[in-house]
Amino acid sequence: MDVDDALRMDADRWRAAQKLELELDLDSTLETVLAAPHRSRRRGLAVVAAAAAVVVASGGVALVANRVDTRAPRPAATKVSAPTTHSTTPPTPVVSSSSAPARLPTLGPPPPGQQTLLRSSGHDNQTWNIKRATGRGEIYVACLGGGMIKFEMPGHGGFDVDCTGIATGASLPSLGRTVRIRQVTGQHWQIAVFGR
Amino acid sequence: VAVTGAPGADSAEFAAWVRPYWTDMQLLARRLCGPAGEDAVQEAMAAAWRKREQFDPGRGTPRSWLLAVVADQAHKQRRRLRATAQITDEDVGAAPGTEPDVSIDLSLVLRQLTERQRLVVSLFYYLDISVAETAQVVGCSVGTVKSTLSDARRRLRVLLGEEYR
Numbered sequence: 001m002d003v004d005d006a007l008r009m010d011a012d013r014w015r016a017a018q019k020l021e022l023e024l025d026l027d028s029t030l031e032t033v034l035a036a037p038h039r040s041r042r043r044g045l046a047v048v049a050a051a052a053a054v055v056v057a058s059g060g061v062a063l064v065a066n067r068v069d070t071r072a073p074r075p076a077a078t079k080v081s082a083p084t085t086h087s088t089t090p091p092t093p094v095v096s097s098s099s100a101p102a103r104l105p106t107l108g109p110p111p112p113g114q115q116t117l118l119r120s121s122g123h124d125n126q127t128w129n130i131k132r133a134t135g136r137g138e139i140y141v142a143c144l145g146g147g148m149i150k151f152e153m154p155g156h157g158g159f160d161v162d163c164t165g166i167a168t169g170a171s172l173p174s175l176g177r178t179v180r181i182r183q184v185t186g187q188h189w190q191i192a193v194f195g196r
Numbered sequence: 197v198a199v200t201g202a203p204g205a206d207s208a209e210f211a212a213w214v215r216p217y218w219t220d221m222q223l224l225a226r227r228l229c230g231p232a233g234e235d236a237v238q239e240a241m242a243a244a245w246r247k248r249e250q251f252d253p254g255r256g257t258p259r260s261w262l263l264a265v266v267a268d269q270a271h272k273q274r275r276r277l278r279a280t281a282q283i284t285d286e287d288v289g290a291a292p293g294t295e296p297d298v299s300i301d302l303s304l305v306l307r308q309l310t311e312r313q314r315l316v317v318s319l320f321y322y323l324d325i326s327v328a329e330t331a332q333v334v335g336c337s338v339g340t341v342k343s344t345l346s347d348a349r350r351r352l353r354v355l356l357g358e359e360y361r
Binding site (some may be wrong): 003006007008010011014015018019025027029030031072 | 210211214215218219222225227237238241245254302317320321322324349352353356
């Protein structure tokens with residue numbers, strides 16, 4: 001077989017296999033990038049490494065996911081406090097929803113003393129890079145409407161967050177990794193990261 | 197749809213500018229870094245956003261510019277991961293679900309090419325882009341790309357043995 005033909009054959013098969021595996025969403029990635037556009041990875045890793053010991057214990061970053069089925073009528077207004085089970089100083093993001101049936105609810109402002117590091121929304125099983133926005137506190141996950149959200153980190157397993165009722169706090173087992181969000185029961189999610 | 201204009205000042209315009217080439221960016225990152233390609237392509241997006249005003253339509257297409265940014269970030273990513281032993285050659289180039297005959301042989305021997313040869317082979321064969329555009333990505337002449345491809349094929353013939361000519 002000619003080497004040129006062999007390369008073309010291998011490339012055809014590789015492309016076909018890879019295109020099924022590509023999961024990064026452009027909009028989510030760009031949104032993440034814009035959240036911290038000047039933070040280099042090296043500096044980011046240094047920050048993460050330095051903060052890692054402090055992070056889990058100290059609290060400070062709230063990651064709030066809001067599950068909404070846009071096909072179903074929603075309550076007129078909702079106001080939810082952030083999780084309080086995993087930190088002595090829990091963040092208090094406010095999640096509110098408008099009455100317009102076709103729109104996702106708007107996540108409220110960050111708690112006092114914190115800033116919004118990232119906002120994003122998307123659909124099921126999008127990959128979302130959390131590494132640029134985290135590293136400065138325990139991460140909380142919350143969602144409205146019940147259901148489960150899966151967080152998966154390629155090569156590092158993942159964990160489920162049960163959002164039945166109001167909110168459940170959870171800390172990501174590793175920082176600085178790409179996180180795949182899989183909304184198991186919903187159609188859309190909205191997410192925000194608050195931190196100092 | 198090919199977009200040839202400037203990247204745009206705001207994020208929506210930039211996203212629209214990048215979107216036609218997003219798959220190619222991910223493919224190149226995956227080709228050069230294996231599973232770590234996701235991080236590389238995200239770093240590339242950050243770099244492309246920061247440097248968007250440096251894009252010069254007179255010097256190449258948006259795709260070639262974006263792929264050059266990806267190649268640069270992939271190089272840095274591999275260097276970083278090698279330094280911390282988080283990447284091995286086994287991570288790179290293997291095609292999941294493919295038949296073993298050709299792909300295994302090639303994924304093994306492609307590792308033995310130089311980094312420049314691997315980049316050129318990846319662009320020309322695995323991303324299926326032209327020699328001219330490959331030259332824009334690599335930042336060299338068309339003739340250099342052709343000779344690099346020729347050298348790579350010659351090297352592969354030696355490595356693959358008599359079954360390949």
